[in-house]
Amino acid sequence: MIRKTLKNPQAIVGLVLIIAVLLAAALAPLLAPHAPNETDLTKKFAEPCADYPLGADELGRCELSRLLYGSRASMSISLPVLLIIALLGLVLGTLSACGGKRLDAVLSFVCDTFIAFPQLVIAIAIIGILGSGARSVIVAIIVAMWAWFARMVRSYAMLEMGKDYVLAARLAGCGTAKLIFLHLIPNVLPQFIVYLSTGVASSIIMVSGFAFLGLGLGPETAEWGAMLNGARGTIYSHPEMLVYPGACILLAAAGFNLFGEALRDILEGEA
Amino acid sequence: MKELNVKELSIRLKDDCSLLVDRLSFRVGSGESLILLGQSGCGKSVSCRAVMGLLSRRFRVDGSICFDGTELRGLPERWRADYYGKRIALVPQNPMTALNPSVKIGKQMDETLRLHTRLGKAQRRERIEKALTDAGLADTERVCASRPGMLSGGMLQRVLIAIALSTDAELVIADEPTTALDVVHRNEIVDVFARLRDGGAALLFVTHDFAAALRLGGDVMVMREGRIVERGSTREVYASPRHEYTRALVRASSLSKGASHADS
């Protein structure tokens, strides 16, 4: 399966983009020619030059440096979010599928409620409760997205539970906990990785969407969504300042989506 | 005389080059029947699909499949409808899944006729009713108005035969048409095929059931792992099988001999 993935050009393009974004995030201080919030009003809307490869914004901050640091903001939120959601989803989803009817009914109801609830309200309220900052954005996105993951894991686990091998394991005297960890999770995992990869993509878009609305991360933060919001005032005079940050969001999200969808194609081709 | 002439037909899987059918040759002409006998997985169905031009690009097909002087292998898309469904009809293996579950049976039968004939609506209707009656379905009105999920496997199998009958196909390829049926229905269905052959069609009948083969009669080829191990007239092969594998098949079928010969 890994070999098949490495032969798939779409997966490769996705992986390259993912690695590029991760590298940009990790090495931002080394790669960036300036500090992200270093203002120089004489350089206001400077043309691209050797010192400012992509020019400067309305406060004379280096656009490229801010974009590089933006990947840091985006990754430092999206990756922990997905890690926690993955664990939460796996545990709650499998619990719901194997933990008896009553538990399943309660968990399904809570999931349904959270899925029907407008995500934006959850996010704003939680950011309001916890105050601004990356940590509250992380919590907000987890609370907004966990139910989708739990439901997805549950439906796959239910599908697996109906298969003969689960019955065979039960007949052989396999306990519920053992069943979950030895049989269920390994079998749900491939599909789950697909969801995770595409989930990182939606989380990247969500983070920048919140920042764009001024939620969680302040307008001065070097974050792609916040940069878009900052540049909207100059849509007539300097539209290019609106293009760069969005292109970064698109590339980062596309990397994870391309990889995830290629993986899905491979998985479904094998089934 | 119209005949299907298959020469040196070999089928491989492109992925791993495994040989599914090895240099299969046979011919079957109008008013004749040829039985292809073998276990599941021996290459019978894939041979049928090759003749029908249904194999996907994952398979590599070599040799020649000739019907009435026309090479069917690599037949261009625009000629397909002149042969398949019109002069060559398939009766597929699994009646429960061979028809679109969301379209009424009458409509699916009519669709075939409209494609292949220039008959008017009333004439087509008449043909469909006659074909269904010939295939042994009495309540044609109800059958036409039903969706596939509402009929039993035996009835659906008859519908599939009726589709083959309705276009007066010159060659009928039946891929295990009796597998899904119990013994009584099986004999009735085999008799429908015998009538079809006696009416002048060429019949290629694929089965794993020696009893059905005996009831139909004509010639038989025994296939194993993609190769023909024995051929001859059905009765001769049954009475004195030469190949060890054929003997095993005969022994297996004679266990249920009592049931299959009770009414023949």
Add this chain to the structure above:
Amino acid sequence: MKRYISHRILMFFLVLAGVSVLSFALIGLFGRDPAEIIARRTNINASYEQIEAVRQSMGLDKPLPARYAAWIAGLFRGDVGISIYTFKPVMEDLAQCFPVSAALVGLSLAWVIIISVPVSLICARRPDGAADHFVRVASVVGMSFPTFWLGFLLLISFAVKRPIFTVLPAPGIKGYILPSFALSVPIFSGFIRVFRASLLKEMGSEYADFARARGLGRGRILTHHALRNALPPVVTMLCQYLGYLFAGGAVVENVFSLNGLGTYLVGCVASADSTSVATCAVIVAAIFVLANLAGDFVNRLLCPWTVRS
């Protein structure tokens, strides 16, 4: 069947109750004092007494459960009171912003159908052809588009560079064309992927094979046989988006300066306005759940045999 329907109806009301409780709880935990927000609006240096006076006049001094009960009672009367955010009756606000969202969502879904159905059919007609390969990659990229950025790109190309549309919303349907398109791009991209896969699954089924054996061409099998059977997963998805988009369009509304439900919700949450938030949330959730139910129902009509098996 009867049990199934009663179960779904019961779940519908349970989910609505859950949503309303959740919205009150979230706003209750919010930590901002709505009375203070109101008082500071008229007087930035409002004194403690002034704030308390507002609290009493708005009934904000009562505990949260009492306010919840009052809101429920108001909901059944059809009058849930005044919004702290706008100082107008909540129902009046909703009457203003709901049509905006409905137009946005409706037009987006229209784009989705107009674009994804023919494109998916073209892909499924010749799988692995040049068009199919292009669409498969393009659709993944399309799924990755942040809608608000796409909105800006559309504004830059069609309002700034070529003034076909205006940056500020134009009256009538014209003002909705760009925002609805921006909103629909990631959705129809996802749609094409699901629809294409579903169509190809049907084209690989035994009945499609037998239709080929009957002499039918791929095109006819696709439109007359596979299309209908391939619809259920797509219908389910469409209905899910129908519910999701009502509140999920806030960012796009923001880009195009539209005052829809999403924008209103953001403002209400920021004002710690529990009654408006709960009212909006319940409406959005009701649309979401009802749309999913409708999808289920349509699928049962489209493919009744799936119920049998």
